[in-house]
Amino acid sequence: MKYLAEYRDPVLARRLVHEVCATATQRWSIMEVCGGQTHTLVRQGIDEVLPVRMIHGPGCPVCVTSLEVLDRALAIAARPEVTFVSYGDMLRVPGSSTDLLALKARGADIRIVYSPVDAVRLAAANPDRQVVFFAVGFETTAPANAMALLEAVRRGLENFSMLASHVLVPPAMTAVLEAPDCQVQGFLAAGHVCAVMGWAQYEPIAAKYAVPIVVTGFEPLDLLEGILMTVRQLEQGRAEVENQYARAVRRDGNRPAQLALERVFEVTDRTWRGIGAIPASGLRLADEFAAYDAELRFDVGDIVAAENPLCIAGEVLQGTKNPTDCAAYGRICTPRSPLGAPMVSSEGTCAAFHRAGRTA
Amino acid sequence: MRPSGCCSGTGPEELIRDVIVPALGAAAAGGVLQDAAVVALPASAALRSGAVVISTDSFVVSPLVFPGGDIGSLAVHGTVNDLAMRGAVPIALTAALVIEEGMPIETLRAIVTSMGVAAAACGVTIVAGDTKVVGRGAADQMFVTTAGVGCLLDGAQIGADRVQARDAVLLSGPIGLHGTTVLSVREGLGFESAITSDSQPLHRLVAEMVAAGGADVHALRDPTRGGLASALNEIAAASRVAVLLDESALPVPAEVAAACDLFGLDPLHVANEGCLVAFVAPRSVAKVLAAMRSVAAGTAAGQVGTVTAGPAGRVAMTTMVGVSRVVDMLVGEALPRIC
Amino acid sequence: MCLGVPGRVLAIDDEGGLPMAQVDFGGIRRDVCLVYLPETQVGSYVIVHVGFAITEVDEAEAQRTLEVLRTMDSDALAAELGEPAPGSGVATTPSPGLP
Numbered sequence: 098m099k100y101l102a103e104y105r106d107p108v109l110a111r112r113l114v115h116e117v118c119a120t121a122t123q124r125w126s127i128m129e130v131c132g133g134q135t136h137t138l139v140r141q142g143i144d145e146v147l148p149v150r151m152i153h154g155p156g157c158p159v160c161v162t163s164l165e166v167l168d169r170a171l172a173i174a175a176r177p178e179v180t181f182v183s184y185g186d187m188l189r190v191p192g193s194s195t196d197l198l199a200l201k202a203r204g205a206d207i208r209i210v211y212s213p214v215d216a217v218r219l220a221a222a223n224p225d226r227q228v229v230f231f232a233v234g235f236e237t238t239a240p241a242n243a244m245a246l247l248e249a250v251r252r253g254l255e256n257f258s259m260l261a262s263h264v265l266v267p268p269a270m271t272a273v274l275e276a277p278d279c280q281v282q283g284f285l286a287a288g289h290v291c292a293v294m295g296w297a298q299y300e301p302i303a304a305k306y307a308v309p310i311v312v313t314g315f316e317p318l319d320l321l322e323g324i325l326m327t328v329r330q331l332e333q334g335r336a337e338v339e340n341q342y343a344r345a346v347r348r349d350g351n352r353p354a355q356l357a358l359e360r361v362f363e364v365t366d367r368t369w370r371g372i373g374a375i376p377a378s379g380l381r382l383a384d385e386f387a388a389y390d391a392e393l394r395f396d397v398g399d400i401v402a403a404e405n406p407l408c409i410a411g412e413v414l415q416g417t418k419n420p421t422d423c424a425a426y427g428r429i430c431t432p433r434s435p436l437g438a439p440m441v442s443s444e445g446t447c448a449a450f451h452r453a454g455r456t457a
Numbered sequence: 458m459r460p461s462g463c464c465s466g467t468g469p470e471e472l473i474r475d476v477i478v479p480a481l482g483a484a485a486a487g488g489v490l491q492d493a494a495v496v497a498l499p500a501s502a503a504l505r506s507g508a509v510v511i512s513t514d515s516f517v518v519s520p521l522v523f524p525g526g527d528i529g530s531l532a533v534h535g536t537v538n539d540l541a542m543r544g545a546v547p548i549a550l551t552a553a554l555v556i557e558e559g560m561p562i563e564t565l566r567a568i569v570t571s572m573g574v575a576a577a578a579c580g581v582t583i584v585a586g587d588t589k590v591v592g593r594g595a596a597d598q599m600f601v602t603t604a605g606v607g608c609l610l611d612g613a614q615i616g617a618d619r620v621q622a623r624d625a626v627l628l629s630g631p632i633g634l635h636g637t638t639v640l641s642v643r644e645g646l647g648f649e650s651a652i653t654s655d656s657q658p659l660h661r662l663v664a665e666m667v668a669a670g671g672a673d674v675h676a677l678r679d680p681t682r683g684g685l686a687s688a689l690n691e692i693a694a695a696s697r698v699a700v701l702l703d704e705s706a707l708p709v710p711a712e713v714a715a716a717c718d719l720f721g722l723d724p725l726h727v728a729n730e731g732c733l734v735a736f737v738a739p740r741s742v743a744k745v746l747a748a749m750r751s752v753a754a755g756t757a758a759g760q761v762g763t764v765t766a767g768p769a770g771r772v773a774m775t776t777m778v779g780v781s782r783v784v785d786m787l788v789g790e791a792l793p794r795i796c
Numbered sequence: 797m798c799l800g801v802p803g804r805v806l807a808i809d810d811e812g813g814l815p816m817a818q819v820d821f822g823g824i825r826r827d828v829c830l831v832y833l834p835e836t837q838v839g840s841y842v843i844v845h846v847g848f849a850i851t852e853v854d855e856a857e858a859q860r861t862l863e864v865l866r867t868m869d870s871d872a873l874a875a876e877l878g879e880p881a882p883g884s885g886v887a888t889t890p891s892p893g894l895p
Contacts, residue, residue, distance in 0.1 A: 098715050098822035100802035100841055100853050107705075107777035109865045114778055116868060133798050142780025158798075184846070185720075185792035198789070209792065211646050211720065212847025214814075214829055234846075237798050241848040244831055248814065289800045292843060292851040315800075317777060318865060344858035345800075345843050345851050354832040354850065432788040454771070454783030641824070650824040715822035719844075721799045 100344070104316030110141075113321035118148050121328050126150045126280045128273065128416055130266055131235075131287035132157035132445070133315045139449040141317050149324060152281055152416035153446040154273065155372060158234045158264055159186040160414065160438035160445045163368040164402040166262045167192045170231055171200060172397035173260065179395075180206045180223060182216040183231040189441045193403045213245035220249060220257035228254075229391045232261040237289040239263045239380055240354035243361035246382070246389060260391040261382050264367055266290050267298050268378035274306045278417055283327040285313040285320070288342040295350030299338045307336040314342040361386065370438055371410030408437035413446050420447040421455060464560045469588045476562060477554075477588060480569035484576035484583050494584035496549045498608055503546075503664075508609035510545035512536060516601040521568060523642050525635075525653030528601055529572035531730060534656050535681070536605040537579050541660040542677045542733065544613025544667055547579060551604045553587040557596040568599065579658045581605075610664060612671045619675040620696035624736040626762035627746060629662060629755045630655070632685050633713035636727035636791070640716065648719070652712045655731030662754040666735065669748035673741035679733045683787040686725040688734055689762075689772045690786045696736075699767025702774040702784060706761045726787040736764065800845040802853050803828070805838050819844060 127149055129135060135153045138144045144151040155161050171192045174181035181197070188198040188209065201207040206226070210216055213230060220228035232242035242261065249257035266287055273281060286299055291312045299310045309330035313323030323341040330337065340346055358380070367379025382390045407425040412418035420426045420439070430436040432448050439445030464472065478485050498509065516532040526534075533550065540547045552572065556565065576583050634655040641648050659679060666674055676696070680688035685707075693700050709717075709724045717724050731754065737745050742760065749755030767773065772784045803819035808830065810816065815830040819842065826847070830836055833849045841853035 098711075098718060098802065099804070100858055101718060101822075103858075103862055105777065110777045111779065112868055113865065131798065140782065141776045141778055142782045143778055145780050146778050188792055189789060208644075209646065212829070214847055235798065237800070237845055237850065240832055240850070241829070241846045244814075244829065244848070251813070287798075289798055289843070289845060289850065292800070322861070322865065341861075344854050344861060347851075351832055351851055353834065357832070452783070452785050454773075454785070648824050648826040652824075712823035715801075715824045718801050719799075719821055719824065719826070 101316060104314070104318040106318060110317050110321060113318065113325060114146055117321065117325050117328055120325065120332060121148045122332060124148060124150055125282050125328060125331050126152055127283045127285065127324060127327050128152040128154045128281040129285040129313070129320070130154040130156040130270060131290070132160070134285060134287070134313065134320060135446060135449055137315055137317060137320055139453050142453070143317065143320060147324065149328060154416060155269055155369060155414040156287060157439070157445050158238070159190060159441070160410070161264055161369040161372065162187070162190070162233050162262055162438070163370050164193060164404055165368065165400050166260070168400045168402050169392065169397055170260055171195060171197065172400070173229055173391060173395045174200055174205050174207055176395065178227050180208060180219060180226040180228045181231065182208050182210055182219060182228060184233065185209045187231060187233060189435065190438050191435055191441065193401075213241050214248070217245050217248045217252070217254065217257065220254045221252060224256055226256060228257050229395075230257070230259045232259050232263070234263055235266055235287065235290050236263075236294050236358070237287075237292070239362060240293060240351075240357050243357040246361055246386060247357070249389065250386070258389050258391040258394050259382060261362070261380065263362065263380035264369065265364070265378050265380065267302060268375050269369070270302060272372070272375045272378070273415060274302070274308065276415060276417070281308070281416065283309045283331055284311070285323045285327065286310050288312055288314045288319070288346060291342070291346045291350065293351050293354045295348050296338050296340065296346065297348060303336050303338050309336050310338045312338070312340045312342050312346050314345065369414070371408070371414050373411070405436045410437035410439050413439055420450045423447070427451060427456060463558070464556045464562060464565060464590050465558055469590055472565070472590070473588050476566050477569050477586070480566050481573040481583055482570070482577070484573040484581070491585050492587060494549070496584060496606060498548065503611055504608040505611045510540050510543050510607040510609055512539035512605040514539055514603055516603070517597065518639065519597050520642055521564065521598055523654055524638050526656040527568050527571050528599060529568040530575040531656050532601040532603050533572050533575035533579060534658050534730060536603040537581065537658040537660050538679045540605045540607035541658070541663040542615070542679055544610045544615040544663065544677070545607030546610060546664065547581045547605055547607045547660055549582050549584045549606045550576060551585040552583055553602040554589070555596050555600040555602070556588065556590050557598050558590055558593050560598050565599070579660065610667045613667045613674070614672040615674060615677055617676050617678070617692045617695035620692060620698050620736040620764060621675060621738065622698065622764055622766070623739055624675055624764040625739060625742045625760050626689070626700060626702070626764070627735045627737055627742070627749070627758060628685070628708065628732060628761045629659070629735070629749055630732040630757045631708040631710045631713070632680070632729055632732060633709055633717065633724040633727040635730040636684070637713045637716045640720070646720070648716065650712050650716070652710070655729060657731035657754055659731070659733050659754055662733070662749060662752045665748040665752050666745050670737055670741040670745040673738035674735060674745065675738065676736040677733055680729050682728050684724070684726040684728060685734060686723070686772065686784045687786045689784070690770070692736065693772050694770040697769035698764045699769065700762055700772045701765045701767070701781070702762035702772065704774050704776070706759060708757055708759065722791050725784060726791050798845060800843045800850060802841050802843050804841050805836055808836070808838060817849070
């Protein structure tokens with residue numbers, strides 16, 4: 098595909114690797130926030146050939162969806178009058194006792210969509226069903242989810258509702274930097290999050306914590322160039338926000354998309370699975386749209402969420418432990434039978450490690 | 458037949474007599490479909506006498522019809538290929554149909570016609586069968602279960618556990634077409650494209666390969682569910698060898714790559730229905746490749762990897778930065794992702 | 797973040813008030829919602845995430861990025877790595893071990 102294949106050139110990739118090796122005088126620790134970036138790094142083995150330590154951050158919105166929200170989703174999906182619509186990633190994430198795929202196998206009406214517009218179409222085509230859309234994601238996905246809601250409202254689709262649980266990147270980065278044993282010295286910011294939000298909100302973070310932040314794309318050449326730019330800043334003692342993904346990201350981002358977010362959602366405190374509560378790190382449906390909030394429409398009682406005690410997802414997501422440090426990794430916790438979210442999504446650090454064959 | 462035009466719980470005999478047998482056409486041996494049939498095995502110098510190969514398979518694809526085929530032609534090709542992967546010439550098939558009540562008769566007729574056409578093109582007959590109609594919800598429109606009978610090619614010594622060190626890994630054609638095609642017509646995920654399923658029979662291709670390479674053709678597999686990666690992992694484990702793939706040699710059509718990029722899938726895990734992977738001793742590689750390229754199903758054949766030293770059962774691929782990464786089996790279903 | 801791929805806008809339409817485009821991704825086509833890129837023209841490239849165009853590809857910047865990479869100390873590196881610069885007309889060595 099044009100504007101994709103060129104950034105997978107192996108000759109240029111090897112040159113970039115060489116350049117990083119020639120530039121770094123010490124083993125810097127850099128965190129990439131986004132799961133899509135983790136996927137490319139691990140799949141291509143880029144983190145194995147570079148003289149930097151890549152710490153894989155909590156950049157998988159699927160992995161960090163709180164257990165309580167997931168259990169609530171499962172309870173709603175189990176109801177006979179509900180058609181539960183979700184992105185594919187969420188299907189295998191383990192709740193306290195089951196997951197959406199297992200529920201589907203037992204007869205629940207659960208559908209996968211690629212676009213939230215299809216969830217709206219499903220609601221329009223099935224007026225006798227309660228269509229609930231599981232709206233998860235970072236700031237990249239939230240505008241699309243927002244439009245689905247606005248469309249449903251505009252078309253008067255009263256059988257449509259949304260279970261919304263979005264997470265925001267900057268508070269997560271701040272939480273990582275505030276952690277007492279933080280080893281992160283530089284960040285690759287998530288390219289598509291920044292395509293929507295711009296990069297202005299990262300400037301105070303770079304300044305306050307004196308860390309370089311480079312907005313980076315997702316193809317191998319993007320990641321290598323982003324890492325090179327970060328290493329150069331570290332070597333030069335700079336701590337600025339730079340944009341590697343210039344073909345897609347501008348400083349102000351996408352204003353119409355931001356306006357939709359401001360209209361449909363409100364910032365809220367959010368629990369990140371495996372990490373804990375991070376203040377003002379999530380988005381929930383604005384009060385104006387309470388009538389379409391699945392959390393209010395469906396009374397599923399009190400949710401008592403219980404994590405598997407063996408799962409160290411939190412430490413893996415914050416980068417303080419590797420999957421190979423986990424006693425359950427590769428033994429009772431595998432992609433086929435995951436204990437925690439990072440083993441499910443192929444971006445999840447544990448699954449990425451397992452697929453690459455990395456052992457303790 | 459019921460006037461409503463739908464399959465119902467009463468009268469499978471009518472379905473067989475009025476719809477299925479006529480639709481199968483020439484492929485229905487003797488014009489009457491029975492529960493069992495006597496099959497005369499051909500005698501030929503090319504076939505090993507006394508060695509009968511038998512296979513069975515079930516087909517549950519949804520939707521029933523897709524660009525390039527349907528569950529009927531898929532079932533015929535899939536069964537023929539099961540036999541072919543053992544080095545057999547297919548002789549006869551059976552077909553058991555489980556039909557959901559309410560399935561339109563015209564759909565059934567079209568699918569069975571397709572089976573008949575596919576079987577005739579493969580040179581096989583459908584000699585026996587069974588039909589059951591089950592209640593709504595008990596089957597996803599239609600399931601097809603087949604058995605295949607064939608005769609072993611003389612000179613064929615093929616088995617998943619026969620792979621040797623330094624064997625070449627050959628691929629007969631492009632990968633990812635069938636799975637991507639089915640995805641393109643799936644509700645909620647559809648897209649438009651010109652791609653069609655690669656569903657096709659491979660027995661003539663295999664016959665040419667065995668004629669050229671004989672016992673040097675060590676293993677064959679058609680990488681269906683789970684894709685090329687899963688097939689390679691299974692063979693590597695069975696033979697206790699390590700396999701190294703060259704990513705740049707993999708024939709991934711542009712549209713397959715685009716669909717995989719769009720949905721976050723790995724072409725190595727996407728199902729195929731018309732290509733095979735072969736493990737061949739180095740001294741016969743040139744001959745076998747030439748033989749493959751002389752047949753329609755193998756014009757794009759090439760080498761994609763080698764059996765190397767390494768941990769038994771490990772399949773690896775060299776990445777663009779020169780790192781060797783493991784290529785694993787597909788776990789569960791390949792689901793499209795957002796991140 | 798997440799899965800966003802570039803595609804070329806083939807046609808622009810309207811689905812009940814929502815601006816939609818037919819977008820081509822290297823041979824496969826899907827409809828994409830243009831509500832967040834209202835100024836998009838036919839022929840331009842957009843990055844698509846979950847069926848929504850979230851940003852337009854700046855083709856000049858795309859070229860510039862590639863040029864920077866291609867001219868990155870290319871002669872010195874080529875000599876060291878034994879590889880010719882791209883576009884120099886010299887074929888790169890094929891992967892070893894294949895016929």
